[in-house]
Amino acid sequence: RLRTVTGVQTCALPIYAGNTTVNILGPNGAVTNASGYLGFNASSSTNKVTVQNTGAVWNNTSWLYVGNSGSRNSLIVSNAGKVFSAGGQIGAGGTNNQAIVTGSGSSWNITSFELDIGGASSGNSLLIANGGTVTNGLGSIGYQSGANSNQVTVADSGSVWKLNGELSVGELGAGNMLLVTNGGIVSGTSGYLGRYSEGNRMIVTGPSSTVNLSGILWPGGLTGAGNTLLITNGGRVANDNGWIGSGGASNQVAVTGSGSSWTNASQLVLGGSSSGNQLTRSEEHTSELQS
Numbered sequence: 001r002l003r004t005v006t007g008v009q010t011c012a013l014p015i016y017a018g019n020t021t022v023n024i025l026g027p028n029g030a031v032t033n034a035s036g037y038l039g040f041n042a043s044s045s046t047n048k049v050t051v052q053n054t055g056a057v058w059n060n061t062s063w064l065y066v067g068n069s070g071s072r073n074s075l076i077v078s079n080a081g082k083v084f085s086a087g088g089q090i091g092a093g094g095t096n097n098q099a100i101v102t103g104s105g106s107s108w109n110i111t112s113f114e115l116d117i118g119g120a121s122s123g124n125s126l127l128i129a130n131g132g133t134v135t136n137g138l139g140s141i142g143y144q145s146g147a148n149s150n151q152v153t154v155a156d157s158g159s160v161w162k163l164n165g166e167l168s169v170g171e172l173g174a175g176n177m178l179l180v181t182n183g184g185i186v187s188g189t190s191g192y193l194g195r196y197s198e199g200n201r202m203i204v205t206g207p208s209s210t211v212n213l214s215g216i217l218w219p220g221g222l223t224g225a226g227n228t229l230l231i232t233n234g235g236r237v238a239n240d241n242g243w244i245g246s247g248g249a250s251n252q253v254a255v256t257g258s259g260s261s262w263t264n265a266s267q268l269v270l271g272g273s274s275s276g277n278q279l280t281r282s283e284e285h286t287s288e289l290q291s
Contacts, residue, residue, distance in 0.1 A: 005029045019047065026053030026081065035062040036085065039070025039094055048074040051081035054105065060085035063113070067097025067124065074098050077132070080105030087113030088136060091124030091150065098124065104131035104158060114138035114165070118150030118173060125151045128184065131158035138165035139188065142173025142197065151177045154184030157208065163188030167213070170200030170224065177201045180235065183208040190215035191239065194224025194248065201228045204235035207259060213239040217264075220244055220251030220277065227251045234259035242268040245277030256282035 004023045011033040024031055036058070038047045047070065051058050064085035067073045071094040077083050080103060088110045091097045101108050115136035118124045120143070128134050139161070142150045150173065154161050167188040170176045174197045180186055183206060191213045194200040202219075204211050217239035219229045225248040231237050234257060242264040245251040255262050260282075271277040 021048045026055030030057040032059040036060040036064040039073035042069045044070035050076045054080040056081040063087040066090045067094035069093040071095045077101045083108045088115040091121040092119040096123040100127045101132035102129045106132040110136035118147040120144040122148045129155045133160045135162045139163045140168040142176035145172040147173030153179045157183035159184045161186045167191040170194040170197040180204045187212045191217045192221040193219045194227030195221030207234035209235040211237045216241040220248045224248040229253040233257040238263040245274045246272040249274045250276040252278040
């Protein structure tokens with residue numbers, strides 16, 4: 001089923017998109033509702049909502065779920081379209097769901113709560129590209145146990161993921177990734193890479209690609225093991241304190257390539273109470289490690 005919205009529509013109840021494609025189109029297409037669900041039930045898959053063009057708005061006064069229990073559902077915000085919600089989940093219970101925010105002026109603004117990519121499921125993704133922006137409170141990739149192999153990519157100049165809270169890549173889930181590339185920017189307070197989990201990665205690559213945290217960055221989190229932070233090809237990471245392997249073993253940080261840097265405004269600790277953690281720096285004299 002295909003539904004196109006070009007005017008203003010208001011619904012006091014939640015919106016459930018099932019077996020449906022909904023196009024909200026500017027300059028006048030606008031939908032307001034309570035909660036929004038793409039793929040509410042486990043059997044509800046391959047649904048899609050697009051919010052496209054200047055003036056297109058989807059306003060969820062409560063939470064927005066992309067893949068509540070269903071799989072392979074999509075939210076696409078493009079060409080200055082805008083989405084609002086109080087909180088956000090991509091893959092609350094379903095797998096392989098995605099949200100894409102692309103193009104200058106395109107945004108998903110989460111006003112009150114967190115954004116979870118892979119709340120309790122695997123293979124979910126968020127792509128912020130070509131000048132798109134996402135703003136939220138806390139942000140987690142792979143929140144619960146079993147929430148594995150989820151990914152956030154922030155790509156291209158002007159693309160921003162702004163967290164008004166902490167960032168967690170692999171809270172309890174394993175094998176999750178944050179990729180910041182080609183000038184993308186991520187900002188937040190503290191950051192955890194594998195807080196209680198294994199095999200998560202944060203890759204910051206390319207000139208002007210940046211992760212900027214006002215608090216502590218914990219590669220290896222509190223008890224996580226085998227997690228990796230790679231800063232390469234001119235990427236930059238900056239934070240207050242840096243702790244590699246606070247309580248988990250065999251975590252590593254590598255700073256490699258011309259112009260790459262990791263700046264710790266305060267102290268840097270390697271292996272707080274664990275073993276086998278590693279910090280490496282390439283031989284290029286222009287890669288920097290500061291603390």
